[in-house]
Amino acid sequence: xxxxxxxxxxxxxxxxxxxxxxxxxxxxxxxxxxxxxxxxxxxxxxxxxxxxxxxxxxxxxxxxxxxxxxxxxxxxxxxxxxxxxxxxxxxxxxxxxxxxxxxxxxxxxxxxxxxxxxxxxxxxxxxxxxxxxxxxxxxxxxxxxxxxxxxxxxxxxxxxxxxxxxxxxxxxxxxxxxxxxxxxxxxxxxxxxxxxxxxxxxxxxxxxxxxxxxxxxxxxxxxxxxxxxxxxxxxxxxxxxxxxxxxxxxxxxxxxxxxxxxxxxxxxxxxxxxxxxxxxxxxxxxxxxxxxxxxxxxxxxxxxxxxxxxxxxxxxxxxxxxxxxxxxxxxxxxxxxxxxxxxxxxxxxxxxxxxxxxxxxxxxxxxxxxxxxxxxxxxxxxxxxxxxxxxxxxxxxxxxxxxxxxxxxxxxxxxxxxxxxxxxxxxxxxxxxxxxxxxxxxxxxx
Ligand code: FUB
Numbered sequence: 001x002x003x004x005x006x007x008x009x010x011x012x013x014x015x016x017x018x019x020x021x022x023x024x025x026x027x028x029x030x031x032x033x034x035x036x037x038x039x040x041x042x043x044x045x046x047x048x049x050x051x052x053x054x055x056x057x058x059x060x061x062x063x064x065x066x067x068x069x070x071x072x073x074x075x076x077x078x079x080x081x082x083x084x085x086x087x088x089x090x091x092x093x094x095x096x097x098x099x100x101x102x103x104x105x106x107x108x109x110x111x112x113x114x115x116x117x118x119x120x121x122x123x124x125x126x127x128x129x130x131x132x133x134x135x136x137x138x139x140x141x142x143x144x145x146x147x148x149x150x151x152x153x154x155x156x157x158x159x160x161x162x163x164x165x166x167x168x169x170x171x172x173x174x175x176x177x178x179x180x181x182x183x184x185x186x187x188x189x190x191x192x193x194x195x196x197x198x199x200x201x202x203x204x205x206x207x208x209x210x211x212x213x214x215x216x217x218x219x220x221x222x223x224x225x226x227x228x229x230x231x232x233x234x235x236x237x238x239x240x241x242x243x244x245x246x247x248x249x250x251x252x253x254x255x256x257x258x259x260x261x262x263x264x265x266x267x268x269x270x271x272x273x274x275x276x277x278x279x280x281x282x283x284x285x286x287x288x289x290x291x292x293x294x295x296x297x298x299x300x301x302x303x304x305x306x307x308x309x310x311x312x313x314x315x316x317x318x319x320x321x322x323x324x325x326x327x328x329x330x331x332x333x334x335x336x337x338x339x340x341x342x343x344x345x346x347x348x349x350x351x352x353x354x355x356x357x358x359x360x361x362x363x364x365x366x367x368x369x370x371x372x373x374x375x376x377x378x379x380x381x382x383x384x385x386x387x388x389x390x391x392x393x394x395x396x397x398x399x400x401x402x403x404x405x406x407x408x409x410x411x412x413x414x415x416x417x418x419x420x421x422x423x424x425x426x427x428x429x430x431x432x433x434x435x436x437x438x439x440x441x442x443x444x445x446x
Pocket of ligand 1: 208
C-alpha cells in the first residue's frame, strides 16, 4: 500500500517531521496534492518546488470548484526515488502584500544567485489582481523570507526565472499570454517594461512559461490550449528575450482530461527530465493534482522528442521495497485493470487486477543490488484462489517464483523462497498462471 509515514502519524507529530517517502513511480508524492512542479538542481540534488492544492477548508467562500492553495512545500531527492518533504517553506500569512482571504499561491519557481535562493511566487494582492512576489533564503529548503512588496511593474502568474550563462537573470510569467523582463542584479526588480511574446500561436491560453538553454538554443516551453485542454509546446530562439519561433509539442493533452499541465525541464546527471502534473489522486476533480516525472530526449538537431507519460516514472525501485506493479511499464492487451485500493482514500494507492488467464504486467528497473534476496513476498487478494509467476526481464525469462494465493476474501501477504537470486537492475514480469482473478498490491524481495 502506498501509505506514507505522514499518513500513519497524528497530525501534530507529522507536522514536526520531514518525511522521506520512496516513490519512484508516478505520481511522485502520495500523501498530499502537488501541482506545477519546478525542478531545479541544487547542491547535487533535485529540488522540486510545486504548488500545493488542498481541499477547500471550512468557511471557504472563494470561487467554488477552483484552485485552493495557501502554502508551498519543497521536496528533494538525490536518486529520484526517495523524496524528502522539507515541509512548508512559505505561507500566505507570511506575505504582507497578499490578500489573506484568497487561496491563490499558484505556480512558483526558485533559483540560486550569488549565494542566495530566490523563490518567486504569485498571489492575489490586497490591492487586487495577481502579483508576483519574491522570498529569499540561504538554503534551497528555506526558510524563505518574503519581500514586503511584490515586483513592481509585473502583473500575472506563473513566474519562472532563467539565469543565463553570463549571470543575467530573466523573469518570465503569464497573463493569458507569455511575458518576459530582464531582472536587475538584485533579482527583485525588472529593468524597463516587460515584453509580450505575441508571435506564439494566436488562439488559446498560454501560461506557465519555463525557459532553459541547451547548446546555445533557448527553449521557451509552455502549456497552451490548442484544442480542449492544455498541452505542452515549445518555441526556440538564440536569445533569452526572443523572438521565439514555435517548434513543436512536448506533451499531448492528458488522456485523463486534466485541464492544466504546468511543468519544468531539468538536466540531472546527464539525463533530461520533464516534471509535470496530472490528477492521479483525484480523477473526478482536476484542481487537486499530483506531480509526475518522465525522461525527456532531444534529437541531434536540438528538437525535443515528444514525451509519452508513464505510470512507471523515472526512479529505480529497490527490490526490497514494496514494488507497486500497478505503476507498470507495460501490460498485456487484455485482462489487467488498475483501480484504487480504497475509493474513499486515493492516497492509499492502487492495485492491479489480473482477470484473464496469462494476463501480465511488466515493471521496469528493479534494483536487486548485490543480489542477497532469498524470498518473494506478494500482497494479494484472491477470493477464489489464484496464482502468479514472477520472471526476470522477459515474459519467458528466468522464473523467480510461483506464488499460490489461497482462497480468502481479504488481503494476505504470501511468501515463497526465490528460485534464483538476481543481482543488478532488471525488469520484472508478473503473469497470472492459475486460478481465478487475483488482485496484487505489491511484490517485494527479502
Ligand atoms: O496551479 C494554478 C494554475 O494552474 C497555475 O498557475 C497554472 O499554470 C495552472 O497549472
